[in-house]
Every structure is written in structure tokens, then in C-alpha cells.
Amino acid sequence: MDSTTISTVVQTISSISSLLGTAISARDETKRSEAINAIYTKLTEANGHALQAQSELSNALKRVDELSREIEKHNSWKADIARYRMKDFGDETFAWVLRDDTSDGVPPHKICPTCVSSHKISVLQSEGLNRYAQKRYKCSVCKNEINLGPRGKNHGNQTTATMNYKPDY
């Protein structure tokens, strides 16, 4: 809320108080009537300023609520991703893996680096080996296919490579 709105309301109320003093102490009926009319005018102004202040306060509270939810979401994400670490599987191929000390009974798994950059945790599903004997994974959320591990010679036959597949966390 804009602080000038509040100070305008305070000034208007102060002005009303002063006019009220004039109206009460005026002996002349014309001066008293002028002071009462001025009070009505100031009351109308004060009401307008108060409504504006109420609107600004409502908007400020909405923004505070939005920011609180963003902070909560961010803190939740930080706690979730802290359970993982990025691992180099060789030849600069990377994925995030569940840390041993934070597994809490959850089986070892890898999560998609593309989804991590969008603050999502998506478990990678194994799809065996590619023809270069790299482990192949697919993200069920973003559908990215990821090859992990050093690239071997071209086997040309995925079935033979898949037979030698051993999970490695």
C-alpha cells in the first residue's frame, strides 16, 4: 500500500477535526454552516481515500500471499532436490541420482536432468543399452531419451548389447 494514501487520510481527518472545532465555536450561523459544509466535503474525500487505501491493502495482501506460496514452493523444491546429486556416468553424460543418505527406503533411481531444470522430479525408466553400449533411459514426463556412460564401439545390434546390461547406481 502506498504510504501517501495513508498520510492523505490522516491529513483529511486532521482537517475535519479542525473544521469541527470551528463549527462548534462559531457564533455566527453562516460561519457554522460553512464549516459544516466543509466537514461534509472532507468526509466525502476521506471516504474516497479510505476506499482507495482498502483496495491497495487488499492488493498488497494478495501479493504477500502469492510471495508466501512462491517461497513455500521454492523451499519444498530445495528440500526435494537436496535428496539427489548430479552424477557423471562417463564421457560427460550426466543425470541426477538419489543420494544414499537420503534414500529413506526408496530404491536407487535416476531423475531426468531436463525436468530438474524445470523444478520437476521425474524418474528415468531404463530402456536397456544403445548400440554404443551406453545405458538408455527415457523420461516419462518430458519424453527425453538419455544415454549414460562412456560410448563404446558400435555394436550395431542393440539386442546383444542389452544382454550385457547391468544396472549401476
Ligand SMILES: [Zn+2]
Ligand atoms: Zn524429463
